Amino acid sequence: MTELSTMKDGVANQAEASDRVLQILAEAGRLFASKGFEGTSMRDIALACGISKSLLYHHFSNKDEIYARVAVGSTLELYLFVRDRIPDGPPSQKIRAFMVATAEYFRRYRWAWIASTTAFWNDPDRQRHKERLTRRDRFENFLRGLIQEAIDAGEIRKVDVPMTGRLILSSLNWMHRWYNPNKSATPEQIAEIFFDMIFNGLRSGDLVELPGAEPPKAGRRKSR
Amino acid sequence: MTELSTMKDGVANQAEASDRVLQILAEAGRLFASKGFEGTSMRDIALACGISKSLLYHHFSNKDEIYARVAVGSTLELYLFVRDRIPDGPPSQKIRAFMVATAEYFRRYRWAWIASTTAFWNDPDRQRHKERLTRRDRFENFLRGLIQEAIDAGEIRKVDVPMTGRLILSSLNWMHRWYNPNKSATPEQIAEIFFDMIFNGLRSGDLVELPGAEPPKAGRRKSR
DNA sequence: GCCGGGCTTGACCGATCGGTCGGTGAAAAA
DNA sequence: TTTTTCACCGACCGATCGGTCAAGCCCGGC
Missing domain, CATH: 1.10.357.10 (Tetracycline Repressor, domain 2)
Structure with a gap:
């Protein structure tokens, strides 16, 4: 807990946010991730949160701000x-x-x-x-x-x-x-x-080099 | 030319397409790439091609088909x-x-x-x-x-x-x-x-390995 | 002349977009 | 008790979305 900041529901760096705001950010993040910014409407976010679209505008000034909070927080x-x-x-x-x-x-x-x-x-x-x-x-x-x-x-x-x-x-x-x-x-x-x-590296250590290269040297690579 | 198919203006695999269709595909590809599918409107594509939106629907049945032609062709x-x-x-x-x-x-x-x-x-x-x-x-x-x-x-x-x-x-x-x-x-x-x-691999071959490794061997790696 | 057909257009459609508005109800502050 | 605050909502706005449609334009063939 409290490592760098409050972290909740996969939403980082949102220390002073209310539960509702955190919920909105989490749902919006999920939607932005799967459908993109333009592909996600404010109605989608509101529906996913089970709230009215107006409430989004009560907590955030516009769509860009929601995205910014998601992106910056992460x-x-x-x-x-x-x-x-x-x-x-x-x-x-x-x-x-x-x-x-x-x-x-x-x-x-x-x-x-x-x-x-x-x-x-x-x-x-x-x-x-x-x-x-x-x-x-x-x-x-x-x-x-x-x-x-x-x-x-x-x-x-x-x-x-x-x-x-x-x-x-x-x-x-x-x-x-x-x-x-x-x-x-x-x-x-x-x-x-x-x-x-x-x-x-992927190269096997104990076999021939590329054609024309120097002769192999056995055991030159640790096999870990 | 004619390697696998006709290639023009960065639009691959559109052998039998007219110039106009190739132009639409090229512009649409550019727009889809920079603004995304949802972020690109049919009006954007028409404007970029210098044609009317209706003409897009003369050559393609809908937006999805344009995208499909771009994506499949590429x-x-x-x-x-x-x-x-x-x-x-x-x-x-x-x-x-x-x-x-x-x-x-x-x-x-x-x-x-x-x-x-x-x-x-x-x-x-x-x-x-x-x-x-x-x-x-x-x-x-x-x-x-x-x-x-x-x-x-x-x-x-x-x-x-x-x-x-x-x-x-x-x-x-x-x-x-x-x-x-x-x-x-x-x-x-x-x-x-x-x-x-x-x-x-990134690992240097001619210096001390992690503790316990074999002694260095100079020049064992080709410098390309 | 004129006819047919592909290329092209602008006006238009219903749906949905981001965003605004006035208001409600309950709890906190006075 | 009265007032203020605040989370919250439904109705609505202008703009834009993807898509349609009837009609013109252009040009080669008759």
Whole structure:
């Protein structure tokens, strides 16, 4: 409880909100996530909450504000949430922890996460507005810092840092499109698997290299 | 020209369509990609084409059909497009070619690709309908086959095949969210970088491993 | 000349959109 | 008791939605 802020019904960072407001945000998040912003009407939200449409306008000034509260609430604290879960230790393990923590956040605030990452991503104005509110750049820059740290420590190769960050975030950001909460693996477990694949690589260590490459060196890769 | 089908203005697989129809599909694809299906009105499409709204209904029976033509056209031939670009050779190189070919398809039909992957992804009925039309499963199963092939050949570790496929496709599917065609790297180049990272791993081979690992061996990794 | 048919249009439809309005009823404040 | 506050509602608004329709325009063939 009280980690960073009040968290309830999958709605993060809504400390001073009434139960009704939390209900509206939760239902709206679910609807925005599944039908999109334009695809969700104020009537839909009101119906899902079992209240009149007018009451939505009593608690929020308009549709945009509801969406903003959903999106900001789900993303604003992501950076802090993840940062506080990075242990001391080797940089590579920090990257692993970064991925697992992000996956945990995804699992906890799934609908709001989806609603936030899905809508308006191609509308420059609204996207900029959302960026400003959610400060997602802090989150991404934090990852790049960890990658650079791992390079400086010699734990990972001298790869392109922004590109590496994109690969790692892609594996997490695309998860909502195929993740099924009824299946066995948790998002955290999936994140660990992806970290293993990306960090250690898929390549088998004890077999021939690509054609024309240097001859194989047995046992050069730890099998973990 | 005539590779698999007529391709024009970024609209694939519309062999027998008139110029006007191709124009409508191209503009609609662009709009669907940037504003979403619900966010794009028939008036928007008509305006973008410089024609009346009625004319849209002369060429298409309704809005859904326009979207279907955009989405199907962009995805239906993806499997064939990619399959025909897989060379003979080591399975790992087939996976690399798979990624590069997919990236090429993305580059060529970018708007339609985005429109297709963005809309209705969470609506079970429409999603199932789209799956049936586009046969995207062939595409994904093809990749899994390549992965299994690489495992059987001993080129990659005994990883979880579906999960590996998801990681690879995530790196490609998320690209539309950050790729900027005005920047230097082409999608194909990006795909190669991602393949390198995923296949070879990020881990540095020539420095101290995690505690208890074998001593470093210089130059064991090709620098590409 | 004029005839037929595909391309194209503007006026129009009912439904639904986001949003507003005046008001109700109950509890808190006075 | 009276007044104020506040969660809440049904009716309604202008605008826009997807979609229809009858009629013109244009152009090659008779």
